[in-house]
Amino acid sequence: MFKQLAKKEEHGFEWLDLSQPENEELKQIAEKYNLHEASVHDCLQPDHLPKYEAVNGYCFIIFRIYADQQSMEADTVQELTDKIAIFFSDKYIITIHRQEQGFVNSIADLLQTQKLKSTRQLLNILIKYCLQTYDAPSAKLAKDIDYYEECVFLRSRKVPLLKGLYYLRRKIDLVRRMLILSYDIIDNLDTEDEGNVNTRDTRDLYIKLQNVYDSLYDNINQLLNAYFSTSSQRTNEIMRVLTIFSVFFMPLTFIVGIYGMNFKYMPELDWHLGYPAVMLLMVIITIAVFIWFKRKGWL
Structure with missing residues (x-):
């Protein structure tokens, strides 16, 4: 599905959003904006990891966001995260994703009330919203760790502990790796616009989430060690x-x-x-x- 969320006449730049794009539709967009074939191929791969690359005339970004709907035993990149591809230049931003993302509509509504000076400001807001998808899950994962910790030390037999701890550790480790791989995106965004309060705020959010998930990773490893010790x-x-x-x-x-x-x-x-x-x-x-x-x- 194709939507034009910003027009050059009104905002000074174009923002095109494609959700579950057809091949023909994507081909037309690629020809119109002179997008490189390799970048288009990468944006179609469902399991592609985060990346940032500068191509002639534009920048290409792949960011993975935390998936809203997932099973308890989800432990792969595709199951835990959704991919959003961003083609970015001074004149346009093109976002491509398979699943409908609520924050895209929220940013589109924000454009109606707030005047953005450039596509870089819009890109910063997009990346910030993408990062925020990891914020609420971190609290839930911390709560899950507390629950399993109670089960381990109080010798509860309510759940199969080892299986639950395994999937919990896999989720935390995978999200942590996604954030690490997203470092180049945040670094390039903030470096190219050095001194901008908004991009600095995005970097601070990234660092906060990285520290939170590092802490969760350490906690789950310690809990696993404690589980094996108590079992022994x-x-x-x-x-x-x-x-x-x-x-x-x-x-x-x-x-x-x-x-x-x-x-x-x-x-x-x-x-x-x-x-x-x-x-x-x-x-x-x-x-x-x-x-x-x-x-x-x-x-």
Whole structure:
């Protein structure tokens, strides 16, 4: 779908927005604005990573934004993020994306009330809105980490912890890598317009998000280490209990094994107090083992 959100007569530049463009439609736009074939090919690739490149007469940007709709087990670039391609020059901005993006309409409404001096200002606003798509998810991911942390340390069995932690770590790591790869876009945007408060504000937002996701990445790694440590501790606790039980029964089993041998001549077999004596011996041994464990602090 093709929309012209800004006209040169009104704003001094053109802004064309293409959502789910047809090949013929995109070909016409490429011919009209002399877009390089390689750039057009890159903008059609659904899994292309963020990039910034200067081509003759214009700049080409690919930015990945956080997807609104995704499954809980989403852990790939295409599942977690949507791509927006931007062709930018002093005379025009062309945005191309597969999914409808609400912030595009919000910026279009902003153009009706706010006069922008150049396409660079519009580009800065676009990048800032793209970055802001990562802001709210960071709070949700932090909340998820707190939930799993509670499950790990309070020994809750409400969810399959390891599987949930795996997908959570994958999401955080992927978003973190998308932000790292977007550095060239932010750096070029701010460097070329040095001293501009708006571009500096966009850089500050980028740095803030990068620090937030770095912190989330460190937290989830620490939580995974804690999970494995507590799992190992629980295994050791179970083994300790089983070992204690086996130590209690080892001498008793030894005695039972001796008296279970089918020899005809054994000294205690004809003794009428043999049975109660053996039972008393077993009780004494059990009490002695218990006292020994208590003194050692193993119980």
